Amino acid sequence: AxxxxxxxDQVNVAEGNPLTVKCTYSVSGNPYLFWYVQxxxxxxxxxxxxxxxxxxxxGSYGFEAEFNKSQTSFxxxxxxxxxxDSALYFCAVRDIEGQNFVFGPGxxxxxxx
Amino acid sequence: xxxxxxxxxxxxxxxxxQVTLSCSPISGHRSVSWYQQTPGQGLQFLFEYxxxxxxxxxxxxGRFSGRQFSNSRSEMNVxxxxxxxxxxxxxxxxxxxxxxxRTDTQYFGPGxxxxxx
Numbered sequence: 001a002x003x004x005x006x007x008x009d010q011v012n013v014a015e016g017n018p019l020t021v022k023c024t025y026s027v028s029g030n031p032y033l034f035w036y037v038q039x040x041x042x043x044x045x046x047x048x049x050x051x052x053x054x055x056x057x058x059g060s061y062g063f064e065a066e067f068n069k070s071q072t073s074f075x076x077x078x079x080x081x082x083x084x085d086s087a088l089y090f091c092a093v094r095d096i097e098g099q100n101f102v103f104g105p106g107x108x109x110x111x112x113x
Numbered sequence: 114x115x116x117x118x119x120x121x122x123x124x125x126x127x128x129x130x131q132v133t134l135s136c137s138p139i140s141g142h143r144s145v146s147w148y149q150q151t152p153g154q155g156l157q158f159l160f161e162y163x164x165x166x167x168x169x170x171x172x173x174x175g176r177f178s179g180r181q182f183s184n185s186r187s188e189m190n191v192x193x194x195x196x197x198x199x200x201x202x203x204x205x206x207x208x209x210x211x212x213x214x215r216t217d218t219q220y221f222g223p224g225x226x227x228x229x230x
Contacts, residue, residue: 034218043117043203043221090156100146100169101219103156 002027004093004104012110013081021076021107023091033074034092034101035065044090050074061085081111115140117206117222125228131192134225138185138206144168145187146219147179150201159202162187163209191227199229 003026013019025031032051036044048059055067065076074091091104118137126132138145147159158171162181181187185206191198205219 036221041223041226043119043223044205046218046220049218100158100161100171105155 002031002093002102004091004102006089006091006104006107008107009105010108010110012112015083015111015113016080019078019081019085019109019111021089021091021109023074023076023104025072025074025091025093027093031072031074032094033065033067034094035059035063035074035076036090036092036103038088038090038106040087047076081109083111083113085109086111117204117220119202119204119222119225121225122223123226123228125230126194127230128194128196130194131190132194132227134189134191134202134204134227136187136189136204136206136222138187138204139220142206142208142220143185144207144209145181145185146205146207147187147189148203148205149173150203150224151199156203159189194229196229199227201226 005024007022011021034049035047037047038044047063048057048065050057050067058064063078065074067074088106088108090106092101094101117139120135136145144163146161149157149159159173160170160179161168165181176192179189201224203224204222207217207219209217
């Protein structure tokens with residue numbers, strides 16, 4: 001069965017600095033990977049996904065993610081963090097056999113002014 | 114294009130009562146999935162409906178049920194509410210069934226926050 005780990009409950013970064021939110025996965029076969037963001041009292045908003053092709057995926061709001069098959073990772077990155085990026089970030093995975101999305105536990109990102 | 118809408122946004126119920134939550138998917142989307150989000154358990158899949166048929170079900174008791182109408186709108190019902198049912202219930206839609214379209218993106222509504230007293 002597929003699974004997702006987000007090893008950090010909380011990530012703090014200063015505004016203007018680069019940010020990374022980590023995600024590792026376990027699936028059988030090729031993975032389909034997604035990042036979502038959740039602001040307080042809101043649903044999840046889609047940021048980006050990796051299906052195939054270029055390992056660097058660009059998404060909404062200046063975010064990008066790098067797929068690394070050998071390390072089974074799909075880390076979310078942004079070159080310059082904004083205070084408004086502060087939110088809860090979820091990584092999700094599906095595999096070839098997967099029926100559902102499996103979400104990681106979430107990482108709370110705090111961007112400090 | 115309007116996003117996924119969920120009603121009501123907030124609900125307060127007491128133990129033993131039942132509740133019905135509603136979800137309207139993005140226009141043209143025929144798949145609706147439901148998730149429960151709690152601080153302790155994170156996001157957990159409840160079930161998915163496509164073309165009025167339940168396609169998949171998560172590991173929840175039979176008190177949790179749902180249905181989908183011909184216009185793709187979906188309702189979720191929880192009977193005999195327990196304190197542990199307090200959660201944010203999220204609905205997500207996609208154009209094709211989740212199992213048959215692994216590359217499709219699910220789009221989420223704002224959720225219904227249910228509090229059971």
